[in-house]
């Protein structure tokens with residue numbers, strides 16, 4: 221029994237030491253003056269929520285509350301970070317943002333809109349971009365690596381493409397995407413199999429009858445099943461198979477419009493697309 225307690229104690233101490241060593245230099249975000257929470261042992265960033273001390277929205281709000289400090293610390297000073305916060309701080313200087321509204325589907329009319337810029341607006345932009353852009357990209361890259369591990373041929377071809385790119389170039393620029401069509405095809409095939417948002421939601425703006433006779437009424441809420449469409453064998457034969465060649469070279473032209481849309485479609489298409 222003593223041995224058992226000793227074992228449990230040793231495991232607990234080891235976990236604590238590993239946690240301490242990993243988290244003691246948790247200053248990545250701090251150094252970059254980006255609001256953050258310090259993760260706690262076992263609970264990560266959700267300690268307060270899991271212990272029912274705070275609602276999740278309050279935790280998010282606490283992070284948001286740190287943004288004005290970030291804005292103040294940077295305002296007027298050229299920041300070397302050159303990130304999204306720097307970008308939106310330029311709006312703050314102008315006090316208002318002006319833009320053109322989405323066009324009215326029927327009349328095509330567009331309106332000029334103006335919004336006052338305050339901290340709440342800037343904070344909500346930071347949170348929206350972070351929420352929409354971070355997890356989506358991370359999840360897609362994780363699935364890409366997973367498929368690369370399972371498909372050695374695709375992995376070899378991808379590595380060859382990267383090697384031949386670096387024989388001609390020394391740096392990675394945004395434009396290099398055009399010179400790496402196989403990687404692009406692997407990413408597309410990953411997004412086909414694992415679209416981060418498996419369905420889109422829309423509200424019907426006007427009564428509409430499909431050629432099949434299916435009728436939609438104004439105000440109906442509909443779900444567009446992206447995941448299901450991406451795995452439909454009529455559009456993608458052997459849909460469960462990871463095959464980047466579907467998106468490579470001329471084959472890409474054979475993909476029917478609106479059968480592959482991991483970033484959505486229409487006026488609300490993903491900003492990151």
Ligand code: HEM
Pocket residue numbers: 348349352353354356357360411415416417420421482483484485486487488489490491492493
């Ligand atoms: C693999 C990466 C990503 C995927 C799969 C993805 C997917 C999507 C999807 C499916 C939508 C909904 C579109 C619709 O309703 O038609 C969307 C919206 C949006 N995405 Fe992304 N996204 C990704 C990356 C990003 C990034 C990097 C950003 C920001 C830099 C971003 C910002 C947004 C925003 C702001 C919206 C809302 C657009 C609106 O409602 O007008 N996304 N995204």
